[in-house]
Amino acid sequence: MIGYLLEIGQALLALLLAPGLVGFIRMVKARLQGRRGAPPWQPYYDLRKLFGKEAVVSGNASWLFRFSPYLIFAATVVVTMLVPLVAAPLPFDAAGDLLTVVYLMLLGTFFLALAGLDPGTAFGGMGASREMTVAAIAEPTIALAIFGLAVGAGSTNLGRIVAQTLSHPGAVINPGHLLGFTALFIVTLAETGRLPVDNPATHLELTMIHEAMTLEYSGRYLALIEWAAGLKLLVFFSLLANLFLPWGVATTLTPGGLAIAVIALIAKLALLGLAVALIETRIAKLRLFRVPELLGVSFVLALLSVTSSFLLR
Amino acid sequence: MNGNDALFPQLATLGSSLVLLFGIALLWRRSLGAYVRAFRWQSLALALTFALIGYFGHNHELYVVAVILAVLKVIIIPSYLTRLYERVGGRREAQPYVNIATSLIIAGLLVSLSYAITRPLVAVSKLPTRNGIPLAVGLILIGVFVIISRRKALSQIVGFLVLENGIALLAALGTYGIPLIVELGVFLDVLMGFLVMQILVYQIKDTFESIDVEQLSKLRH
Numbered sequence: 001m002i003g004y005l006l007e008i009g010q011a012l013l014a015l016l017l018a019p020g021l022v023g024f025i026r027m028v029k030a031r032l033q034g035r036r037g038a039p040p041w042q043p044y045y046d047l048r049k050l051f052g053k054e055a056v057v058s059g060n061a062s063w064l065f066r067f068s069p070y071l072i073f074a075a076t077v078v079v080t081m082l083v084p085l086v087a088a089p090l091p092f093d094a095a096g097d098l099l100t101v102v103y104l105m106l107l108g109t110f111f112l113a114l115a116g117l118d119p120g121t122a123f124g125g126m127g128a129s130r131e132m133t134v135a136a137i138a139e140p141t142i143a144l145a146i147f148g149l150a151v152g153a154g155s156t157n158l159g160r161i162v163a164q165t166l167s168h169p170g171a172v173i174n175p176g177h178l179l180g181f182t183a184l185f186i187v188t189l190a191e192t193g194r195l196p197v198d199n200p201a202t203h204l205e206l207t208m209i210h211e212a213m214t215l216e217y218s219g220r221y222l223a224l225i226e227w228a229a230g231l232k233l234l235v236f237f238s239l240l241a242n243l244f245l246p247w248g249v250a251t252t253l254t255p256g257g258l259a260i261a262v263i264a265l266i267a268k269l270a271l272l273g274l275a276v277a278l279i280e281t282r283i284a285k286l287r288l289f290r291v292p293e294l295l296g297v298s299f300v301l302a303l304l305s306v307t308s309s310f311l312l313r
Numbered sequence: 314m315n316g317n318d319a320l321f322p323q324l325a326t327l328g329s330s331l332v333l334l335f336g337i338a339l340l341w342r343r344s345l346g347a348y349v350r351a352f353r354w355q356s357l358a359l360a361l362t363f364a365l366i367g368y369f370g371h372n373h374e375l376y377v378v379a380v381i382l383a384v385l386k387v388i389i390i391p392s393y394l395t396r397l398y399e400r401v402g403g404r405r406e407a408q409p410y411v412n413i414a415t416s417l418i419i420a421g422l423l424v425s426l427s428y429a430i431t432r433p434l435v436a437v438s439k440l441p442t443r444n445g446i447p448l449a450v451g452l453i454l455i456g457v458f459v460i461i462s463r464r465k466a467l468s469q470i471v472g473f474l475v476l477e478n479g480i481a482l483l484a485a486l487g488t489y490g491i492p493l494i495v496e497l498g499v500f501l502d503v504l505m506g507f508l509v510m511q512i513l514v515y516q517i518k519d520t521f522e523s524i525d526v527e528q529l530s531k532l533r534h
Contacts, residue, residue: 173323173324173327174323174326174327175326175327175329175330175444178330178331178334179330182334292414293341293413293414293417294341296341296413296417296418297337297338297341299417299421300337300417300418300420300421301334301337303421304424304425307424308330308447308448311428311432311447
C-alpha cells in the first residue's frame with residue numbers, strides 16, 4: 001500500500017519539479033549570457049496562464065490533434081512512475097522495465113509528430129520529419145546505453161539496476177559505465193530538444209524541431225505539451241543521475257531516507273541543469289545533417305559500453 | 314597485497330577507455346584544429362594512465378615516462394601541428410574517403426573485433442591491467458583506420474600519432490612499462506618521424522599547393 005502511495009507521490013513530485021527545472025536552466029543560461037532572465041518559477045506562471053486561455057484549433061485538424069496532448073502527457077506521467085526517482089525497488093517495477101520506459105517515451109514522440117502533421121501546415125510537417133529522423137537514431141541508443149548497465153545488473157529492471165550499483169559502488173568507474181553515461185548524455189540533449197540538436201529558445205521556424213510541431217497548439221493543449229516536455233527532460237536527467245550515480249536513492253521507505261532522496265534528486269537535477277546550461281552557452285547548434293553523426297557517436301559509445309560490460313563481467 | 318588491488322584494475326581500465334574515447338571523438342570531428350585538440354587530450358589521458366600504472370605497479374620510472382610523454386605529446390607536438398596547419402592552410406577534412414557516420418560504425422566494429430582477438434590473451438593473463446588491453450588494441454586499429462580513411466596529410470599524421478599512443482598504452486598495460494631507455498628511444502623516434510612528416514607536408518604543399526594526398530597519385534600536375 002505504502003509503495004503505491006510512494007508511486008503517486010513520486011509522479012506528483014516529478015510533475016511539480018519539471019517546470020522548475022526548465023525555468024532553472026533558462027535562468028542559468030540567461031545569467032551566463034549576461035542577462036538577468038526570468039526567475040526559475042516563470043514556467044509555473046506560464047503553465048497557469050496557458051491553462052486559463054482559450055484553445056484555438058485549426059479547422060483542418062482532426063480528433064488526433066485534440067487527443068495527442070493528453071496521450072503525450074499521460075505517457076510521460078506513466079514513465080515517471082517507472083523510473084526510480086527517489087526510491088529504488090518500486091511496486092510498479094514489475095509492470096515495466098527499461099524497454100517499457102523507452103517505448104512509452106517513443107509513443108509520446110510518435111503522437112507529437114502525428115499532431116504536427118495533422119493540421120497540414122508546412123512547419124508542422126517539417127518538424128515532424130526532423131523529429132522522426134532524430135528519434136529513429138536516438139531511441140535505440142537510449143536502450144543500448146542502459147543495456148550496458150543491465151548486463152552488469154543481470155536485469156533490465158530499472159529498480160534492480162539501481163540497487164545493484166548501490167551494492168557494488170566500484171562499478172561506477174567501469175568503462176562500460178562511463179561510455180554509457182556519455183552516450184546517454186548526448187541522447188538526452190537530442191531527445192529533449194536542447195542545443196547542439198535543437199534550440200529550445202529559437203524563434204526561427206526554419207531551424208525548429210520540437211517547437212515546429214507545437215506551433216499550432218494553444219491554451220491547455222500547449223500547456224500539456226510543454227509540461228510533458230519538461231517532464232521528459234526531468235525523466236532523462238533522473239535516468240542519468242540515478243542509474244549512473246545512484247547515491248541518495250532510498251532503498252528503505254523511511255521518512256528520513258525519502259527526505260534525503262528528494263534532496264539528493266533535486267541537487268543532482270540542479271547539477272545536470274547547470275551542466276546543460278553551460279554546454280548550451282558554449283556551443284552553437286549543429287547543422288541538421290551533422291546531427292546523425294553526433295548521434296552516431298553516441299550509438300557507438302553505447303555499443304562499446306554494452307560490449308565492454310558484457311565481456312568484462 | 315592491499316586494498317588498492319580492487320581499485321587498480323578499475324582505474325587502469327577507466328584510463329584506457331578515456332584514451333580510446335578521445336580516439337573515437339577524433340573520428341567525429343572535421344576541422345584539423347579539433348583533431349589536434351582531441352590528440353592533445355588523448356595524450357594527457359595517456360600520461361595520466363602511465364602515472365597511474367607507475368603508482369600502483371610501484372615502478373617509479375613510469376613517472377618520468379609520463380612527464381616526458383606529457384611534455385612531448387601534450388605541448389610540443391600539438392603546438393607544432395597547430396603551426397603546421399596554420400601555415401599550410403586547409404583547416405578542414407572536407408571529404409574523408411569514408412564518411413563520418415560510417416567511420417564511427419567502423420570504429421565500433423574495430424573495437425569489438427579487438428575484444429574478440431584479444432580474448433584468449435585476456436583470459437590467460439593474470440595482470441590487473443588486462444581489461445584495458447582490448448581497448449589499446451582497438452585504439453591501434455582506429456589509428457590505422459584514420460590513416461587510411463582521411464585525405465589530408467595532416468589528419469594522417471594525427472592518425473599515426475594516435476596509433477603510436479595506442480602502442481604506448483598497450484606496452485604500459487601489458488608490461489607495466491618497458492625500460493626507460495627503450496621508452497626514450499621510442500619518444501625520439503616519434504619526434505623524428507613527426508619532424509620528417511612535417512617537412513614532407515611542406516614539400517607536398519609546395520609542389521601541389523594542397524595537402525590532399527589524393528594529388529600524389531597524379532604523375533603530372
